[in-house]
Amino acid sequence: MKKWLTLLWLLCPFAYAAESIELILPASKDGSHEYFHELLLRSLSAQGIEVTIIAPYSHLPQKRAVRLLESQAISLFWMIETPRRNQKFTKVNVGLTKGLIGKRILLVPKEDKMRYAKVTNLDDFRQLNVTGGFGANWFDIEVWQANQLRYIVRDGEWRALYDMLSSNGGVNYFSRGVNEILSEQQQHPYLVVEPHLLFEYQRDFVFYLSSQNAYHKTMIESALIKANKSGLMDQLIKEYWSQYFDSLGLEQRVKLKLLTP
Incomplete structure (x- = not known):
């Protein structure tokens, strides 16, 4: 059964989404996908972009997720950056966990x-x-x-x-x-x-886009850079993981x- 998650974050009462985007993303039964989904949603939404995430698979092993990325069945996937992956996929050039x-x-x-x-x-x-x-x-x-x-x-x-x-x-x-x-x-x-x-x-995680979704690179990259500068990324890292550090x-x-x- 498909899971749908939609978030529209208006920047002011009179603002409206300048653009909308639909993304098909993997999920994991242990919930390890949740930070990456929320970071993507809130980064884009903060820029007035209406985001719809479709997660049709309740659990995807990494190897299968990579195959689905290759075949265009999912829009993007977060992986540790490597030269081989940089050649194979379109990389969004922003680290996602600040090196954690x-x-x-x-x-x-x-x-x-x-x-x-x-x-x-x-x-x-x-x-x-x-x-x-x-x-x-x-x-x-x-x-x-x-x-x-x-x-x-x-x-x-x-x-x-x-x-x-x-x-x-x-x-x-x-x-x-x-x-x-x-x-x-x-x-x-x-x-x-x-x-x-x-x-x-x-090293860090980065988003890799399928070739069909490569045109989203500039938009997602810009949103993530702003999320980093605004403190949103730090806020989410703290919300998801700070209880572990001490x-x-x-x-x-x-x-x-x-x-x-």
Whole structure:
């Protein structure tokens, strides 16, 4: 069943929408799409643009969402920026989380909560010979390769990685953005947030448009730039994720700077 969401934000009592736009967007059963939908809606609406979002799929794995973007079945998708994606799709050149997705914390089995407590640098981490798990085509794969860290790739639905984590098995940890990890841990209480380390690389989510919707690039880019300058993006980041930052103790963590390829 299709979910419809329409928002018209008038700038004054006598204003009217100078333009309207209809977008077909993916959604996720865990609600991780909600920030991106709202950022898009409110950024465009603040510029007097009437926005209709159609979310015909209650849940789309990332790999399938990319295929639908290629086939024009969805209008746009948010992904971590990579050179390959920049060549394949039309990029809206504005970061969407102010780099939060590049700050990574490990989700680990409960018995491994203190496994990493003595790590002070990347060499210490490498010597543990632990293996991370990633979804197919994730930018993290390139980062882990560039930093000589062990990993395996899960093809298909990446969320299967939650159930693959173990102390002695093939996947020992799952690296997640600081804006993702606490809500995901709550959904998987048999896992814990590793309390000691913070991995950092230089990347962010951006919107990628299908070729059929590439003409929206200038309009969406302009709206997002203004949302950044006006404080709207900061406001939404705070509304969705600020409750996580203090509990994660980001300032007290050992920061491991990763080479960004």
